[in-house]
Amino acid sequence: MERQHEHRRELREETCEEQRNCNCTGTHDDALTSKSQTSRMTTHWTDKDTGILERYGPGPDGKETRMREITARKRAWPLPD
Helix, strand or coil, X not given: CCCCCCCCEEXXXXXXXXXCCEEEEEEEECCCCCCEEEEEEEEEEEECCEEEEEEEEECCCCCEEEEEEXXXXXXXXXXXX
């Protein structure tokens, strides 16, 4: 039976500007190694309907690298059939 790992996350600092651009830093347990590592997340709006979330963490060489980028767009309401 495989042992379930308990993953920890801790937010250290979060700053947001008037334009809703935010930067967050913190630590979490790596899912593969169960060792603690630091990460950074940013969110920013490119226009009134499009937001981008980027997550950074240590790459294979130990330097910070972008690990994920998610682009979200607002949709008109009601949604089309």
